[in-house]
Amino acid sequence: MSSSAAPFLISPSELKELTKSGVSILDASWYMPNIPRNPKEEFLSKRIPNAQYLDLDEVASPSELGLKHMMPEGRVFADACENFGIDPTTHVVIYDSMGILSSPRALFMFRAFGHEKSSILNGGLLRWEAEGLPIDSGPFTPSAKKATYPTPVLDETTIRDYDHMLTNSTLAPTDPVSELVLDARPRGRWLGSEPEPRPGIPSGHIPHSFSLPFTTFLQSNPVPNSSATFTTFLPPDEVREKLVGAVGVEYAEKIIKGERNVVATCGSGMTAGHVWLGLKLLGAQDIGLYDESWSGYAVRESSIIKTGEQ
Template sequence: MSQNIDVIVNAEWLKAHFSAPNVKTVDASWFMPGSQRNGAQEWKTKRIPGAVYFDFDGEIKDQTSSLPHMLPSTDVFAENVSKLGISNSDTVVVYDSAGIFSSPRVWWMFKVMGHQNVVLLDGGLPAWESVGGDIDNTPPVQPQVTEYTACFQPERYIDRDALLAGITTNSLNVIDVRPFDRFSGGVAEPREGVRSGHMPNAVNLPFPSVMQEGFFKSSQELSQLLATVVSDALPNVTSCGSGVTACTVALASEHTIGKVIAVYDGSWTEWGGDHRLPIEVL
């Protein structure tokens, strides 16, 4: 298989390559708190055959952080991915049951941990079903443990202190992908104790704008959208509510214009919750 495949594949591609021994499917389904849905439970009863479940909200995260689903250490990531039966040489195909929602987060996690071939299934599980892909509803089988090595890629990640320094010196371009009413400070944040507004000088590109009916928009449409917010002069950073949908725009950028964008892991939950940090409202 090519060592240079795009970051997005369609369901027809997966169907054609599905039986290859080095293609591993990963269910990354996750739902917002209060949605009454559970990604792990749904995976157990409905999944692409052979798909393992990647629990970035409960297991594969920094267990010491009070913030939701923060990136784990390389050792914790490697240990958990080994248990999922994934090797460094595998092509990992990440999907979710919503189409595109939480799967870009897991794509980014693999990327920031140095995985070479990781792609997102455009349209997710609904797209797989639409092309007649098989569905497994039998009890999952524990995969054979591998030896996986993670290698952190710092250009894909930014923390609060580095972001504050970049904002203070006007040396970063921050793209906030939350809905405009949250970006502007016009509505209260869903998480208690988190202020409304955005980071100084941030620009807004709501993440749903890069998608249409559960798929990414065309490369031409994405290029036009990204041109309005992505800087050629400064390093770019995406931020969202808790570090999930920021990865969607980072993925769209890499797919469309080949530009790597760092993700602010703590996102607005961390920034808006820290009253020492500067914010703006419109």
């Protein structure tokens, strides 16, 4: 839909340069339900100048299971863009407060609706601040810019539903018609040895899935004169090495060459965005995201749950 594609990742200095010619900046910070932090309050206390807050739990469609941050309907997405002053030609740059946590999911949403002129700030708010760039705080005034955003059509090839995942779970990765499932949850939850953070949901994994924790493609960076750190994506050659370590050389090469389709999943569809983006940085094309992820799969009685190694 947008006029041209933009890089998936940009640096703080690149974003600073973009602000001279016009760009829409969105803070998409989000935290796990067991983390006692409020991203909206933090946005008011510290943000990149002219940023607006994108609440991924609000720009979402209702779920029959009551799940949060499910992909929105096209009109819901378009209305949010109009409220932000974003039209289909706007370059949108998304960041979060951790470095790389929820911003890949937000980028996935924009790209799935055809808004190719979208990027994330690699390193997020902490890197921006660490590099000495300006910070705003206090009362926030929403964008007064008027924008029109025609209702976009979701690329249906980017989303997987439960029925698809259940059928796929019966197929071994060696079956050429199967999709390779990459699970971004911490390995202990995939193994079933550590509990899920959401009450009432057992740990374990979808049969034949691979464990690829969302931190696999990330590196930690120190904040100068502080004990804090922020995350950034590894360089593509290191991302490739990590992928090989998770799925093996043969599957990794097939994924990168587009010879095998991939589905990214996680706890609730949030950090699956890391898998999606990491593979995109390698040039992979056929990558879907299981929107409900483990929160939707594990609560259904018809689901088969595996624990331990493959």
